[in-house]
Amino acid sequence: MPLAEGVELKEIWIKNFKSLKDVKVRLGEFNLLIGPNRSGKTNFLEALELLKAVYFPRPGEVNPFLRWWGYDRVVWRRDESLPITIGLSLAMAGRDVKFEVTFTGIGGKFALLKEVVEVNSTVRLEKVGSVLKIKHDPEFLNRGLKEAEENERVKHLISSIRAKSELANYSVDIRGKGTLLKDVIYSLTEISLENVSILYSPAKRPWLRGILLLSPNVDFGKQRTSFIMFIRNKLLDLLNNILVLKAVEPRKIKEVVSRPAKEKTLTSDASNLHNVLYNLFMENRAKMPPRIEKAIKDIFGPDVYVSFMLTEDGRIFMRVYEGDMPLDPPMISDGFYKALVVLTAIETRPSILVIDELENALHPKAIQRLIDELKNAGCTVIAVTHSPAVVDIVDPEDIVLVDRDEEGATVMKRVEDPEALKRKLAERGITLSEGWLYGRIA
Amino acid sequence: MAGSLEAFLIPEDTYGASFLKALVNRLKAEGLLPPGVNIVKDWKLPGRCRPKLERMVKAAYDDYDRIIVVADAEGRDVRGVRKELEIHIPDFCRPKVRIIILDYCIEEWVCVGLGVRFGENPVRALKDYLRKQRGAKTDYHKYMLPDFVPELDLDRLSSYGSFREFIGALMP
Numbered sequence: 001m002p003l004a005e006g007v008e009l010k011e012i013w014i015k016n017f018k019s020l021k022d023v024k025v026r027l028g029e030f031n032l033l034i035g036p037n038r039s040g041k042t043n044f045l046e047a048l049e050l051l052k053a054v055y056f057p058r059p060g061e062v063n064p065f066l067r068w069w070g071y072d073r074v075v076w077r078r079d080e081s082l083p084i085t086i087g088l089s090l091a092m093a094g095r096d097v098k099f100e101v102t103f104t105g106i107g108g109k110f111a112l113l114k115e116v117v118e119v120n121s122t123v124r125l126e127k128v129g130s131v132l133k134i135k136h137d138p139e140f141l142n143r144g145l146k147e148a149e150e151n152e153r154v155k156h157l158i159s160s161i162r163a164k165s166e167l168a169n170y171s172v173d174i175r176g177k178g179t180l181l182k183d184v185i186y187s188l189t190e191i192s193l194e195n196v197s198i199l200y201s202p203a204k205r206p207w208l209r210g211i212l213l214l215s216p217n218v219d220f221g222k223q224r225t226s227f228i229m230f231i232r233n234k235l236l237d238l239l240n241n242i243l244v245l246k247a248v249e250p251r252k253i254k255e256v257v258s259r260p261a262k263e264k265t266l267t268s269d270a271s272n273l274h275n276v277l278y279n280l281f282m283e284n285r286a287k288m289p290p291r292i293e294k295a296i297k298d299i300f301g302p303d304v305y306v307s308f309m310l311t312e313d314g315r316i317f318m319r320v321y322e323g324d325m326p327l328d329p330p331m332i333s334d335g336f337y338k339a340l341v342v343l344t345a346i347e348t349r350p351s352i353l354v355i356d357e358l359e360n361a362l363h364p365k366a367i368q369r370l371i372d373e374l375k376n377a378g379c380t381v382i383a384v385t386h387s388p389a390v391v392d393i394v395d396p397e398d399i400v401l402v403d404r405d406e407e408g409a410t411v412m413k414r415v416e417d418p419e420a421l422k423r424k425l426a427e428r429g430i431t432l433s434e435g436w437l438y439g440r441i442a
Numbered sequence: 443m444a445g446s447l448e449a450f451l452i453p454e455d456t457y458g459a460s461f462l463k464a465l466v467n468r469l470k471a472e473g474l475l476p477p478g479v480n481i482v483k484d485w486k487l488p489g490r491c492r493p494k495l496e497r498m499v500k501a502a503y504d505d506y507d508r509i510i511v512v513a514d515a516e517g518r519d520v521r522g523v524r525k526e527l528e529i530h531i532p533d534f535c536r537p538k539v540r541i542i543i544l545d546y547c548i549e550e551w552v553c554v555g556l557g558v559r560f561g562e563n564p565v566r567a568l569k570d571y572l573r574k575q576r577g578a579k580t581d582y583h584k585y586m587l588p589d590f591v592p593e594l595d596l597d598r599l600s601s602y603g604s605f606r607e608f609i610g611a612l613m614p
C-alpha cells in the first residue's frame with residue numbers, strides 16, 4: 001500500500017547501524033543517493049530493511065540481526081554495548097508526527113529498548129523498557145479536559161483513572177511485553193468526542209491500569225477517530241510495506257520456475273519476480289498491468305510484450321514475445337529483467353521503495369523511463385546510483401550526497417541551494433554530474 | 443585561512459595521483475609546503491581528445507583554490523603539449539589553473555630523487571635501477587610509485603624544473 005493520502009515521510013535518522021553512526025536526512029518523494037564506494041549507501045537501505053524487520057519479522061524470525069550474521073556485524077564499529085536507533089518524522093493529516101525506535105541485539109537477543117510516538121504540540125508517548133511515559137502539551141490538555149468535563153460519562157471516567165493534576169506528565173509501569181506501536185496503543189479503549197478522543201486502560205487488561213491519554217481527532221473515512229490510533233495504523237502500514245531491492249540478479253530470477261504461490265511482495269533480490277508478476281497478471285484478468293505493459297513497449301519496442309505459460313506439471317514461467325518470436329527466460333536480456341523488477345516493484349504499491357544500484361544492466365534511455373515511473377509511483381522512492389548518466393536525468397533537489405568521514409562514519413548531505421547550483425551550472429554550461437564529480441555541489 | 447590551500451589535482455593517471463598525494467604529505471611533513479595545503483580531489487586527465495578537460499575545470503573552478511594539471515610530454519615538445527592543454531582552459535579559469543608538463547613521465551621525478559640518470563626513458567632507467575638494487579627478479583610496476591616517496595632526495599628534486607613548478611603551484 002502506498003503512503004496514504006495526506007501522509008508524507010519528511011525525515012529519517014539513524015544511529016549506530018553499521019557506518020550510520022549518526023545521520024539525519026531530509027526526504028522528498030524521489031531521492032537519489034550518490035557517493036563513493038563504501039560511503040554507506042547500501043547500509044542506509046539496509047537500515048530501512050531492518051526497521052521493517054523489527055515490526056514485521058519473517059515467519060519464525062526471532063532475531064532480525066541474524067540476516068547480517070549477528071548484532072556485532074550491524075552495530076557501529078562492532079560495539080555491542082551500543083543500541084541502534086531509527087527515527088522518522090512525518091506529516092500526517094496536516095500534523096507533524098515523530099516516531100522513533102531504539103533496540104539492541106546484545107548477547108544474541110533482540111530487545112526493544114525504547115519507542116517514541118509524538119504528535120507535535122499535543123501528546124507524546126514513550127515506552128522505555130516496561131515503563132510507559134505519557135506527556136501532554138499543557139494547552140492541549142486544558143482544552144481537551146474542558147471538552148471532556150462537559151461530557152458526564154467521560155468526566156467521571158477521567159477522575160476514576162488518574163488525578164487531573166498528574167496528566168501533564170506521568171509514567172505507568174505496564175510490565176506486559178509487546179510494543180507501544182503494535183500492542184499498547186491498540187489495546188486502549190477509545191471514546192471520541194467532538195475535538196478530542198480519550199484513550200484509557202480497558203478493564204480486561206489489568207496490566208495497563210492507570211493509562212489515560214488525550215488525543216486530537218482525525219476524520220478517517222466516514223469515522224471520527226483518535227489521531228493516535230490513526231497514526232498507529234498508518235505507521236504500521238508504512239513499515240510493513242517498505243520494499244528494499246538490493247543485489248537484483250537477473251540470472252537468479254530466470255532460474256525460478258515454480259508453482260504459483262500467493263506472493264504479493266518482492267523479496268530483496270527479486271528472485272520471486274515471476275511469481276509476484278504472475279499474481280499481478282492474474283489480478284488484471286490475465287493481462288499485464290497497463291503501467292508495466294506501456295513502459296515495456298516504450299523502452300524495448302512496440303512489438304514486445306510479456307505473458308505467462310503453465311507447464312504440464314503446473315508450474316508457471318514467463319514468456320516474452322518480440323513480435324512473433326517467443327523468448328523463454330534464458331533468452332531474455334538482463335536489462336529486460338531489471339526493468340521488469342523496477343516496474344513490478346512499483347505495481348506492488350510499497351510505502352517506501354528502496355532500490356540499490358538502479359542503473360545496473362540498464363541503458364540510459366531505459367533508466368529515463370524508469371525514473372519517470374519512480375517519480376510518479378505515489379510512494380517515497382530512495383534509489384542509489386553510481387552513474388553520471390542517471391545523475392544528469394534528475395534535479396539537484398533529488399540528490400542526497402553520501403560520503404564517509406575520517407572515522408568511517410557516513411555523512412549525508414542535500415544540495416543546500418539547488419536554485420543557485422542550477423544557475424551556476426547553466427552559466428558554465430556544465431552538467432549536474434560534472435558538478436558532482438569534479439566540483440562540490442553541497 | 444592564511445597558509446591554507448585546497449587543490450584539485452588532474453594527473454595523467456591514478457598512479458600519479460597516489461604518488462603526488464604521498465609526495466605532498468612528505469613535503470608538508472618536512473616543512474617544504476605549509477601544513478594547510480591539501481589535495482582534496484583528484485581526477486584522471488581525460489584521454490587525448492581533451493574537450494572534457496574544459497568541462498572539468500569549469501565544474502571545479504569555484505570549489506577549489508587551485509586546479510593543477512600534471513601531464514606527460516613523453517618526449518614531445520613541452521611547449522606544444524602545454525598549448526594543447528591550454529586550449530581547453532577557459533580564460534576565466536586561468537588564474538587558478540597551473541599546468542605542469544613532465545618531459546617524459548612522472549617516473550622522471552623518481553629518477554631525479556633517487557639520483558638515477560634516465561636519458562630518454564625514465565621507466566626503463568627505473569627498471570634497471572631496481573634490478574641492480576634489489577635483484578634480477580624485481581620488476582617495476584606503476585602501482586609502486588608511492589613507495590618511492592620516502593626514498594627521494596628532496597634537495598636534488600628541488601633543483602628540477604617541473605618539480606619546482608609543482609611546489610610553486612601548491613603555494614597558497
Ligand SMILES: Nc1ncnc2c1ncn2[C@@H]1O[C@H](COP(=O)(O)OP(=O)(O)O)[C@@H](O)[C@H]1O
Nearest residue numbers: 018019037038039040041042043073075076077
Ligand atoms: N558494523 C559496522 N560499523 C561501522 N562501519 C561498518 C560496519 N559494517 C560496515 N561498515 C562500513 O560500511 C562500509 C560498506 O558500506 P556500504 O553501504 O556497503 O557502501 P556503499 O556506499 O558502497 O553501498 C564498509 O566498508 C565499512 O566501512
Ligand SMILES: [Mg+2]
Nearest residue numbers: 041042043356
Ligand atoms: Mg552498495
